[in-house]
Amino acid sequence: MIGVLLLLVGTLxxxxxxxxxxxxxxxxxxxxxxxxxxxxxxFLGIPYAAAPVGELRFExxxxxxxxxGARNGTQFGATxxxxxxxxxxxxDPSEDCLTLNVxxxxxxxxxGGYPILLWVHGGGYEIGSTSLYGYKGFADIYIPHxxxxxxxxxxxxxxxxxxxxxxxxxxxxxxxxxxxxxxxVYENAENMGADPSRITAWxxxxxxxxxxxxxxxxVSRDYIARSIEMSGSPWVAWALGPNVPKxxxxxxxxxxxxxxxxxxxxxxxxxxxxxxxxKVVTIKSRRNATLTNFGIKEDDxxxxxxxxxxxxxxxxxxxxxFKSKTDEVIDKLVAYYVDRGEEDAYDFxxxxxxxxxxxxxxxxxxxxxILARREEGWNLFAYxxxxxxxxxxxxxxxxRLRGSPHVNxxxxxxxxxxxxxxxxxxxxxxxxxxxxxxxxxxAKTGKQRCLYCSVPLNQHAPWQDVGKSTxxxxxAISPEPHMEKGFYxxxxxxxxxxxxxxxxxxxxxxxxxxxxxxxxxx
Numbered sequence: 001m002i003g004v005l006l007l008l009v010g011t012l013x014x015x016x017x018x019x020x021x022x023x024x025x026x027x028x029x030x031x032x033x034x035x036x037x038x039x040x041x042x043f044l045g046i047p048y049a050a051a052p053v054g055e056l057r058f059e060x061x062x063x064x065x066x067x068x069g070a071r072n073g074t075q076f077g078a079t080x081x082x083x084x085x086x087x088x089x090x091x092d093p094s095e096d097c098l099t100l101n102v103x104x105x106x107x108x109x110x111x112g113g114y115p116i117l118l119w120v121h122g123g124g125y126e127i128g129s130t131s132l133y134g135y136k137g138f139a140d141i142y143i144p145h146x147x148x149x150x151x152x153x154x155x156x157x158x159x160x161x162x163x164x165x166x167x168x169x170x171x172x173x174x175x176x177x178x179x180x181x182x183x184x185v186y187e188n189a190e191n192m193g194a195d196p197s198r199i200t201a202w203x204x205x206x207x208x209x210x211x212x213x214x215x216x217x218x219v220s221r222d223y224i225a226r227s228i229e230m231s232g233s234p235w236v237a238w239a240l241g242p243n244v245p246k247x248x249x250x251x252x253x254x255x256x257x258x259x260x261x262x263x264x265x266x267x268x269x270x271x272x273x274x275x276x277x278x279k280v281v282t283i284k285s286r287r288n289a290t291l292t293n294f295g296i297k298e299d300d301x302x303x304x305x306x307x308x309x310x311x312x313x314x315x316x317x318x319x320x321x322f323k324s325k326t327d328e329v330i331d332k333l334v335a336y337y338v339d340r341g342e343e344d345a346y347d348f349x350x351x352x353x354x355x356x357x358x359x360x361x362x363x364x365x366x367x368x369x370i371l372a373r374r375e376e377g378w379n380l381f382a383y384x385x386x387x388x389x390x391x392x393x394x395x396x397x398x399x400r401l402r403g404s405p406h407v408n409x410x411x412x413x414x415x416x417x418x419x420x421x422x423x424x425x426x427x428x429x430x431x432x433x434x435x436x437x438x439x440x441x442x443a444k445t446g447k448q449r450c451l452y453c454s455v456p457l458n459q460h461a462p463w464q465d466v467g468k469s470t471x472x473x474x475x476a477i478s479p480e481p482h483m484e485k486g487f488y489x490x491x492x493x494x495x496x497x498x499x500x501x502x503x504x505x506x507x508x509x510x511x512x513x514x515x516x517x518x519x520x521x522x
Contacts, residue, residue: 020102022046022188025067030074031106032139039106040139044099045077048184049177051096052155057266058162058169061098061180076101079129083157084281085274087127095159095270100152100181101130102192103139109193110146115443116194117142118185118224119151120214122205122232122407125174125239126157137415145440148194152181154210158251158273165245168261178210179220186223200443201227204407208232209239212369228439231406235372236365237508251280296350298396304346309338309353316360317505325501336494347398354401359491364506367492370466380466381442381456382474382487385409387431391422409435427479434458434481 018029018041029043049061056062077099079090105114119138121128130151138149154160154177163171182201189196201224203211209232214220216234233239254276257264268276296304313333319326337356341348370380385404389411393402410416411424412432424432438456445457456463461481466472472487495504499511 018043018106019070020046020073020192022191023066024064026070027073028070029102032103032136034136034140034143036140036144038139038144040135040143041102041104041106042135042139043073043102044135045073045075046071046100046102047077047098048100048152048181049098052098052159052173053095055266057095057159058173058262060173060176063180063184076129076131077153079131080153080156081159081270082123083126084277089127090129090131095155097153097155098177098181099130100150100185101135102148102150103135103143104148104192104194105143105146113190113193113195113198114146114148115198116148116150116185116189116192116200117439117443118182118199118201119149120178120201120203120207120210121151121153122203122207123156125161125206125210128156128206129153133414133416137413141414141436142440145444147440147443148192150185152178154178154181158248158277161241161244162248162251162265163241163244164248164252164261169248169265171241171244171248175210175213175217176219178214179217182214182220182223196223198225198443199223200225202230202439203228203232204230204409205232206239209234209236213239226442228442229369230409231362233362233365233369235368236361236506238361239365240507240509242508247280251276254279296353298394301350301398302346304350304353306338306344306349309349310334312353313337313356321503321505322501329498329501332494332498336491347400350398351400354403355491359488359495360506363488364492364495367472367488368506370472370487374466374468381463382466382472383463383477384474384484384487385477387478389420389422389428392419412436413439430460430479430481431477434460434475434477438463 018031020027020029020041020043027043027046029041032040032042034040047064049064050056052059052061078092078094078097079088080097081093081095082088119130119133121130121133130153133151135151138151142149154174156174160174160177161171162169162173165171182199185192186196186199189199201211201214203209208229211227212229212232212234215224215227252258252261252265255264255268255272257268310330314330317326317330317333322329333356337352338349340352366382370382374380385408388402388404388408390402392405392408405419407418410418411422412428412435422428437458441457458481461475462483463475464473464483466474466487469485471485471489473483473485474487476482476484495506498505502511503509504511
């Protein structure tokens with residue numbers, strides 16, 4: 001009995017004896033044994049900035065003050081308040097939420113240190129938390145390959161992206177939070193056993209767009225060696241926020257903060273802000289066409305037809321965009337998205353609607369980002385994710401509509417099954433290999449500012465860069481991965497042609513005038 005008790009005490013002590021020495025102070029973490037038997041050290045809830053509360057609310061992040069003793073790093077920090085109360089994905093959100101997490105190998109670092117994969121969560125800049133992704137999947141996949149993983153969170157919704165459109169509350173505080181976190185990681189990299197010249201910023205959806213903004217901004221770009229931007233681009237309207245000041249000022253009006261705006265907003269309670277947000281969202285949804293409310297209920301599938309598809313396109317391309325040219329623009333969109341097939345079946349029109357939205361929200365902006373940065377000499381690799389496991393789709397969904405949905409990469413990147421559980425069999429393992437091996441090699445090779453040093457190698461297929469021709473090369477990821485030419489060429493050409501009418505729908509900005517790129521102010 002004594003021997004068993006001593007063994008148990010020893011195990012508990014080992015689990016909580018891990019110490020990370022950072023510049024502002026020490027953090028006590030714990031050990032985690034990966035599925036493959038490697039040992040990771042995990043440190044959770046590390047503050048990278050002062051709590052943005054009181055006089056620091058609606059201000060750019062301030063570096064965290066040094067602390068005494070060892071902080072408890074065994075629990076994730078509180079999630080940030082979402083934009084709307086009903087969107088809270090975890091209980092007890094807080095304004096004191098600017099934390100990050102470190103997962104590193106438990107062994108002596110090599111000369112020069114480990115590379116870092118820095119994960120930025122998505123959620124439309126309105127929801128999200130690092131705790132939703134956990135630490136086990138990151139450790140199981142990346143610790144055996146001697147990579148440190150850091151995950152961070154940032155202010156969301158009103159607290160992170162409220163903007164008056166002028167100097168009172170300029171906005172983009174969530175992006176400045178990301179930049180502060182990247183700076184913190186860079187400055188503490190050697191303390192973590194990492195190489196500060198090999199930080200790869202990585203994100204999907206709003207996380208991908210945020211990473212794209214970080215590597216473009218002079219505030220943060222010198223701290224990042226390379227980026228992995230998935231299903232999100234700084235070249236798209238939902239990441240640029242052209243209407244943010246309008247809705248922010250409406251919110252301020254509901255809160256009766258029209259005078260001395262910042263001081264007033266600083267003193268409103270969280271409950272008051274939630275209630276005002278609900279009122280503004282309700283007003284907005286009643287009067288405006290928006291690209292955030294475009295879902296179709298499953299019960300309505302059988303009634304979906306050509307007329308409904310055309311009506312949806314018209315709703316999302318209102319007259320204010322193109323004025324007298326609106327009908328001409330809509331005719332071109334209908335010719336491309338509606339009348340390209342002879343079928344008169346509801347699943348055909350639903351499929352075309354999905355393609356229309358995918359192009360507007362993701363695909364064309366991804367190409368725009370590639371073309372703009374290629375002109376500046378960036379080394380770029382593109383992919384399309386063409387695979388899905390049938391377990392993620394309900395039997396009620398028509399087969400034609402079953403494809404690779406948003407966040408479908410999660411299980412293959414870090415064992416998070418957001419869309420439904422399934423077994424990683426031999427077929428699925430090939431897909432996982434392509435993603436994991438490519439990202440691992442991309443993160444491990446090369447140095448900062450070495451444009452042609454990093455290559456996403458994997459054992460199943462070569463992954464070439466996009467090339468110099470108009471037909472962009474990309475890796476089609478599937479159980480039979482292969483390179484293809486032509487990356488959303490046709491829809492990109494169509495939407496670029498429509499810019500000739502004076503408006504860019506993808507960015508929601510006028511062409512030839514001064515664009516108001518609010519979420520790219522960094």
